[in-house]
Amino acid sequence: xxxxxxxxxxxxxxxxxxxxxxxxxxxxxxxxxxxxxxxxxxxxxxxxxxxxxxxxxxxxxxxxxxxxxxxxxxxxxxxxxxxxxxxxxxxxxxxxxxxxxxxxxxxxxxxxxxxxxxxxxxxxxxxxxxxxxxxxxxxxxxxxxxxxxxxxxxxxxxxxxxxxxxxxxxxxxxxxxxxxxxxxxxxxxxxxxxxxxxxxxxxxxxxxxxxxxxxxxxxxxxxxxxxxxxxxxxxxxxxxxxxxxxxxxxxxxxxxxxxxxxxxxxxxxxxxxxxxxxxxxxxxxxxxxxxxxxxxxxxxxxxxxxxxxxxx
Amino acid sequence: xxxxxxxxxxxxxxxxxxxxxxxxxxxxxxxxxxxxxxxxxxxxxxxxxxxxxxxxxxxxxxxxxxxxxxxxxxxxxxxxxxxxxxxxxxxxxxxxxxxxxxxxxxxxxxxxxxxxxxxxxxxxxxxxxxxxxxxxxxxxxxxxxxxxxxxxxxxxxxxxxxxxxxxxxxxxxxxxxxxxxxxxxxxxxxxxxxxxxxxxxxxxxxxxxxxxxxxxxxxxxxxxxxxxxxxxxxxxxxxxxxxxxxxxxxxxxxxxxxxxxxxxxxxxxxxxxxxxxxxxxxxxxxxxxxxxxxxxxxxxxxxxxxxxxx
Numbered sequence: 001x002x003x004x005x006x007x008x009x010x011x012x013x014x015x016x017x018x019x020x021x022x023x024x025x026x027x028x029x030x031x032x033x034x035x036x037x038x039x040x041x042x043x044x045x046x047x048x049x050x051x052x053x054x055x056x057x058x059x060x061x062x063x064x065x066x067x068x069x070x071x072x073x074x075x076x077x078x079x080x081x082x083x084x085x086x087x088x089x090x091x092x093x094x095x096x097x098x099x100x101x102x103x104x105x106x107x108x109x110x111x112x113x114x115x116x117x118x119x120x121x122x123x124x125x126x127x128x129x130x131x132x133x134x135x136x137x138x139x140x141x142x143x144x145x146x147x148x149x150x151x152x153x154x155x156x157x158x159x160x161x162x163x164x165x166x167x168x169x170x171x172x173x174x175x176x177x178x179x180x181x182x183x184x185x186x187x188x189x190x191x192x193x194x195x196x197x198x199x200x201x202x203x204x205x206x207x208x209x210x211x212x213x214x215x216x217x218x219x220x221x222x223x224x225x226x227x228x229x230x231x232x233x234x235x236x237x238x239x240x241x242x243x244x245x246x247x248x249x250x251x252x253x254x255x256x257x258x259x260x261x262x263x264x265x266x267x268x269x270x271x272x273x274x275x276x277x278x279x280x281x282x283x284x285x286x287x288x289x290x291x292x293x294x295x296x297x298x299x300x301x302x303x304x305x306x307x308x309x310x311x312x
Numbered sequence: 313x314x315x316x317x318x319x320x321x322x323x324x325x326x327x328x329x330x331x332x333x334x335x336x337x338x339x340x341x342x343x344x345x346x347x348x349x350x351x352x353x354x355x356x357x358x359x360x361x362x363x364x365x366x367x368x369x370x371x372x373x374x375x376x377x378x379x380x381x382x383x384x385x386x387x388x389x390x391x392x393x394x395x396x397x398x399x400x401x402x403x404x405x406x407x408x409x410x411x412x413x414x415x416x417x418x419x420x421x422x423x424x425x426x427x428x429x430x431x432x433x434x435x436x437x438x439x440x441x442x443x444x445x446x447x448x449x450x451x452x453x454x455x456x457x458x459x460x461x462x463x464x465x466x467x468x469x470x471x472x473x474x475x476x477x478x479x480x481x482x483x484x485x486x487x488x489x490x491x492x493x494x495x496x497x498x499x500x501x502x503x504x505x506x507x508x509x510x511x512x513x514x515x516x517x518x519x520x521x522x523x524x525x526x527x528x529x530x531x532x533x534x535x536x537x538x539x540x541x542x543x544x545x546x547x548x549x550x551x552x553x554x555x556x557x558x559x560x561x562x563x564x565x566x567x568x569x570x571x572x573x574x575x576x577x578x579x580x581x582x583x584x585x586x587x588x589x590x591x592x593x594x595x596x597x598x599x600x601x602x603x604x605x606x607x608x609x610x611x612x613x614x615x616x617x618x619x620x621x622x
Contacts, residue, residue: 267486267505267524270467286426286466287447294425296444299464301485301504303542304524 001164002176002191003027004271005283006252007292008157008259008310012278013042017145017153019292023283024141024160026291030284031164034175035144036136038187038254039158040312043131047090048110048184050102051126051134052078052117056171059122060098070122071098077120085113095135095148099126111182115210124173124212129185131155131256136175156312157259159252161189167197173213177254178221181210183228185256190217191284192249192269200245220251228255238262238307252282260309267304274299280310383436388417391439396430397423404430412438426466431459437476448485451478454495467504470497473514479587486523489516492533498587505542508535511552519589525564527554527601536580536598538589546601550608554601555580557591568604576600 005023007016016039024035054074060067082089088105095101106113110128118125127134133155135148141162145151161176168174180186194200194216201211201219209222223245227237234253238260241251248268253260261282263271274281274289274297281289286299302308336342342350351357392411396404404421408431411419418439424430428447431440431454438457442450445463455474460481467485470478470492477496486504489497494514502520506528513533521539530549540558547564554567555576563569572595580595591597 265524270485272466272485285428285447286445286464287428288426290425290445296463298482299445300483300502301523304505 001030001166003030003162003284003288004159004176004189004191004250004252005161005281005288006157006159006189006254006259006261007279007281008312010278010280010310010312013154013156015152016040016155016158017150020158020160021141021145021150022291023281023288024162026288027162027284028140031162032140033165033170034136034138034163034172035141035161036134036163036176036189037145037150037158037160038127038132038134038177038179038189039150039153039155040131040185040254040256041133041153041155043185043256045130046105046107048104048106048128048130049133050104050117050128051100052102053099053124053126053172055098055122056173057138058171068097074120074123075100078117078123081116081120082113085116087113096137099135099137099148101133110184114182118210125179125181127179127187128182129179129256132179132185132187132254134177134179134187136161136177137172138170138175156257157254159187159189159254159259161191167193167217168213168215171213174215176217178218180221180225180228180253183225186221186225186228186253188217188221188224188251188253190220190249190251192251192264193247194219194245194249195247196245197247216247217251220245220249220253224253234258234260235307235309238309242305242307250284257312258309259312260307261302262307263302263304265305267302267306271302272299273302273308380435384413385415386412386417386437387415388437388439390416391418391420392416393420393422395422396427397425401427401429405432408434408440412436424463428466431457445482454478464501465499469499470495473497483520484518488518488522489514492516496583496587498589500587500589502539507537508533511535515583517583517587517589521558524561527552527567528564530554530603534579536583538584538591546603548607549601549603551603555598556601557595557598560599560601563601566604566607567601570600570602572596572598572600 020037054071089102091103093101114125137144176189177187197216204222224237249264250269250271270284272286283289394407420441422443424444424446426445426447429449430446431451433453434457435455440457440459442461446465448466450465450469451459452471456476459478462481464482465480465484468487469484471490473495474493475495480499483501484499484503486506488503488507491510492514493512496515498517500519503518503522505523507522507526508516509528511530511533516535518537522537522541524542525544527546530552532552535554538557541556541560543561544564545560546554546567577595584590
């Protein structure tokens with residue numbers, strides 16, 4: 001089933017971390033397996049926020065007490081590789097024993113850097129960008145937000161996802177949002193099933209794109225990244241996806257200053273939309289919007305094949 | 313057809329109890345009848361014997377009560393409020409039932425804040441007023457209440473409604489009035505996709521627009537859309553009527569346009585006026601959509617196949 005939510009402020013910032021947490025907690029009944037957030041703060045030119053995880057939950061559980069050494073070795077290797085690339089690490093935050101947030105200063109090709117870091121065994125980069133903070137883990141919204149201290153995060157927009165695993169395993173690599181590797185600051189959340197996943201995935205793999213999971217939703221992130229890399233505007237990419245991707249889907253894409261949505265040709269997956277002059281909120285169910293807007297509001301359901309893009 | 317033989321054998325014994333049960337008149341009266349009337353009175357007409365009769369064999373008595381036996385006696389002047397803000401869906405619905413048992417005929421639900429499944433399964437006359445918006449499956453499976461909702465409703469509002477009225481002031485989600493069987497379901501705003509899917513009776517009225525596949529597999533009833541309709545309108549509809557005031561993006565399989573008759577115009581005028589949705593330019597511009605009945609293949613089996621399934 002899955003629940004998705006997104007919000008974007010026009011011309012101002014707010015406690016997006018707390019708001020997204022409340023919204024996704026209200027959608028917990030749509031899927032309690034894992035929760036993820038992609039929130040966007042004030043961009044810092046030249047500085048990148050690098051979020052990565054060192055191992056998957058199953059490996060940590062299986063390895064027992066030996067995992068500490070293994071994680072340390074991987075972290076040291078990442079540090080070494082960053083240094084080798086001439087990256088200055090400005091700050092290091094440990095969110096959990098396997099998930100880290102680095103602020104790095106880097107001039108040059110971030111794709112090559114990302115690929116080199118990810119080459120370390122078990123390591124997956126969750127996000128890389130000037131303003132994007134992407135966190136995801138097993139558990140409901142309150143648990144994940146608490147673990148990663150999301151509350152109080154000030155930003156302009158964000159998207160989030162609460163997952164009921166139907167197409168792949170319950171693990172962090174299959175959790176949303178997906179970062180559109182290697183495209184800085186682009187993230188995707190999706191509710192639905194994609195039926196031409198393998199065809200499209202092979203097509204994308206032939207073009208050199210990387211997949212980290214077997215989750216069909218990852219395709220949307222890769223597909224969006226592919227389009228953006230070819231100079232296609234976000235709105236056009238969303239529009240094309242409706243005819244090129246089969247299945248049922250409602251998905252949200254966030255970039256550094258935009259938030260977009262697309263709904264499949266059958267309008268099979270829900271989305272409720274609230275628009276005002278300075279705030280746009282959308283979620284799978286109205287109950288999530290009401291979690292942050294207690295006053296009386298007017299909401300609508302976007303129709304089939306509807307594509308919208310909002311500017312921060 | 314299998315029941316014909318046993319039917320006849322049941323008719324054979326001519327004792328008094330059987331005659332009374334079948335409402336057969338006394339012999340003296342029978343003698344005074346013409347041959348044709350006598351045959352009918354005895355249940356011996358060919359159509360009666362073969363079971364093809366369309367006669368209604370009983371008259372519902374005036375004194376018969378068509379309410380559920382456990383239905384509480386309500387006083388519509390007794391009014392009360394429920395603040396749903398801190399309650400769960402189950403608590404709100406139980407509270408409504410408890411208040412009905414106490415005889416409250418007008419219940420106001422405040423602060424529903426998009427909760428799902430509020431006001432479901434009410435099988436009674438009741439004035440239910442919802443001050444705010446509902447989530448999914450609002451007022452589903454109801455039989456009788458008059459509901460007013462000042463906000464918006466989510467997916468599958470008034471699903472399988474049997475009787476009563478539901479009036480929504482703002483927009484509604486997809487599968488609005490799915491499998492509706494009776495009553496009037498009115499949304500003054502716009503509704504989502506698949507409105508009135510599998511509708512089996514009653515009336516759906518939409519003040520604004522409707523999405524794709526509205527009236528999909530509709531079997532009976534009427535749907536009125538004052539605004540535009542999305543693609544595949546009335547796809548695979550068996551029967552029923554759809555009226556659209558605006559543009560139709562495309563018609564579905566076997567949905568065809570029909571001529572608007574005087575009866576349609578009168579009915580539309582009355583219904584739309586009743587709910588304050590009468591367009592300024594009248595109802596002449598409405599397009600009527602009905603089933604082309606090209607998909608009606610139920611009885612086209614070969615005789616040998618028929619034997620197999622009977």
